[in-house]
Structures are given as C-alpha cells and as structure tokens.
Amino acid sequence: MAYAISDECISCGACADGCPVGAISEGDGKYEINADECISCGACADTCPVGAPAEA
Known part of the structure; x- marks a missing residue:
C-alpha cells in the first residue's frame, strides 16, 4: 500500500x-507522493519532522 501525505505537511x-x-x-501547498512509484518503504515517514506521510 502506497503512502500519502496529510495536510500536516509543512513543505520542508x-x-x-x-x-x-x-x-x-x-505539489500545491504540500508535497505529494506518486502512488504508482511508491514502494511503501516508509523512508519518507522516517524523515518527516511532523509525521505527515502515512500509509494510505
């Protein structure tokens, strides 16, 4: 399952x-994850200071 970025994103x-x-x-106001390219590794969630990326 691909990850998605919530509205908590601070665009860092x-x-x-x-x-x-x-x-x-x-993206427009926050970062976006291309679900077709995402390998669900969780690296984005590990580096995000506000925990915006999560499994969709």
Whole structure:
C-alpha cells in the first residue's frame, strides 16, 4: 500500500530527499507522493519532522 501525505505537511522537503525512488514531488501547498512509484518503504515517514506521510 502506497503512502500519502496529510495536510500536516509543512513543505520542508525532507520526505522528498529521503525517498529512494523519487516518488515525492512538490505539489500545491504540500508535497505529494506518486502512488504508482511508491514502494511503501516508509523512508519518507522516517524523515518527516511532523509525521505527515502515512500509509494510505
């Protein structure tokens, strides 16, 4: 199951930097995860200071 980023996102970019497959990009007001590219590894959740990424 792919991860998704909640509205708690503060747009710091830590999740994108931590994603090993580059599935995260800056969206409109918060970062977004491409579900087709996400490998559900949890690296984004581990690097996020506010815990915005979570399994969808």
